[in-house]
Amino acid sequence: MSEQNTTLWNAPVATRPLDATVTIPGSKSLSNRFLILAALSHKPVRIEGLLRSRDTELMMNALRALGVQCEEDPAEPTTITVTPPESGTFTGNAEIFCGLAGTVMRFVPPLALFADGPVRFDGDEQAYARPMGPVLEGLRQLGATIEFEGEQGFLPFTITPPNMLGNLKGRPQKVRIDSSASSQFISGLLLIGSRLPDGLILEHTGTQLPSLPHIRMTMEDVNGAGGSIDMPARGQWVVRHADLQLHENTVVEPDLSNAAPFLGAALIAGGTVRVPNWPAHTTQPGGLLPSVLHKFGATVTLNGEEFNEINDCECFPDTFNGMLEVTSDGTIHGLGECDLSAIGEITPSIAAIAVFADEPSELIGIAHLRGHETNRLEALVNEITRVGSHAQEESDGITISPVPREQMHGATLETYADHRMATFAAMLGLGIDGIVVKNVETTRKTIPDFVGMWTNMLEQSNI
Known part of the structure; x- marks a missing residue:
């Protein structure tokens, strides 16, 4: 609603x-990035100082729909323990409500690559005007199928992951998108690049790249969780395959x-x-x-x-x-x-x-x-x-x-x-x-x- x-x-x-x-x-930006990285880890993560707001509640509910446990410390509501699925595979045949949260609508769809069934995304009415095309194009290049219910490139839509259509390995791992409208398109793909079997080479094709500090934030957070992201040139990123594990006690600024x-x-x-x-x-x-x-x-x-x-x-x-x-x-x-x-x-x-x-x-x-x-x-x-x-x-x-x-x-x-x-x-x-x-x-x-x-x-x- x-x-x-x-x-x-x-x-x-x-x-x-x-x-x-x-x-x-x-920080909302750090809170939602840490939640994503905890979901991509292989052991539980305790996040302290998490922002409790509509955007972070939407993020935790989205992760729960994918089979991730997010449990509040009864004595301290800003402390959350995130437990990823034991199998490492997210729950498909799920519905995710994004509200108006850009980090939810741009960071969670890439997780659907690793789900065992289709995942449908919807949001507030105002969210229907927020562009989604570049990150979804990136997922399409990685083998996912996107079915739009309204205008192409906007909510609502359903993502069918490539593991239902064939294994990710061997598929093209080089992705080219235009992220001029939002740095979140780049960050959403960088957050999951480590899990791709052959890593990810990501290239921005647009003439401007907004909010580069947010992209650097994503790079530092992934690298801090055991990943390896380099930016050899402005608008180009190399993400090596790695098993991510966010620090078991992570504190939000x-x-x-x-x-x-x-x-x-x-x-x-x-x-x-x-x-x-x-x-x-x-x-x-x-x-x-x-x-x-x-x-x-x-x-x-x-x-x-x-x-x-x-x-x-x-x-x-x-x-x-x-x-x-x-x-x-x-x-x-x-x-x-x-x-x-x-x-x-x-x-x-x-x-x-x-x-x-x-x-x-x-x-x-x-x-x-x-x-x-x-x-x-x-x-x-x-x-x-x-x-x-x-x-x-x-x-x-x-x-x-x-x-x-x-x-x-x-x-x-x-x-x-x-x-x-x-x-x-x-x-x-x-x-x-x-x-x-x-x-x-x-x-x-x-x-x-x-x-x-x-x-x-x-x-x-x-x-």
Whole structure:
């Protein structure tokens, strides 16, 4: 069933500078990758700090439908023990509901290669507009049969694995797909490449490759589970056959992308917001966030040591460890032209900050956001315009030309069943009185209690 909600939430206005510490739940990207890799292992895996949200529940339910056990620790709901099927073969003749979760609809279908029968995939109504063609084309090249119930390349569909039509061994192991619309198509195939009898040679045929940090995350996670993935050239990957085994006690990092609305709040409202447990090394694209906030004009420190480099949006601060602190006097500088191709998923948070800047920001390298939960570029233009500011959709991104705060006004903002559009609206509400958010509950996709965390952030600042 599609998740629908028409509730209205009055976004709170910041009446004083912030002074808050916000603990961020586990990374969705890492949680769902670890769940997939645990299912591909041969012994049980205990995952600690797993994000408990709609997307991860959908992932665990999908794995259960394939015969994988996912058991919650009664004393700690964020600890899950994953037990793969003893035979190593997944249960076929199954139905999987993807909701609106990109990681479920792009990462789970490749597992159907190793099922003992057909697997049908369906999802929310909004998911029918999210492209699936490239990963399914990859599975077709590996011998699977895809039967679509509606438009080609979109949900719903049924995958018949090649072990029902002939053995995988001996079939072509070189796959060529165009992953311009989403890095998840590449990641979905990289996650299962190790199990193919002869490994996998994967090539991206498109002109652009979005969210390369997410692909590097997948590579590091697979290699950490005993696999071997090399990227000899941009857009080419070699995956060697290997028996994967995720570490029996795996810990999930905080979701650094989900930190973006809270750290960004320090710029919009002024004051300081702190996020503990910032990892010393991370493959999360959110690890690039501090450099963007610094470019906006914030002071960024880790354990009291100031981050001073002003490079560009590709600066990766891999020396951070511990308490990340962002402080601002409320002055926000425009970014000018800023390439967000590596961190496209946090574009809505960056756009919300840019609405209050003193100069325009041209956010580029994010054409692929048109294929996310909604067309995020169009949605951002719609909602920025709705509050009285100016934005324009470009072929490769969005240009935001801010107006003074006093010229903007309250409005009821749409969220498009998109969790990041909901947090974007909450951020606007910090600096614009009268913002009402439709279906803020869509934030459950990645932040189970966003409203509670947001309210607590402001309450800490009022003490």
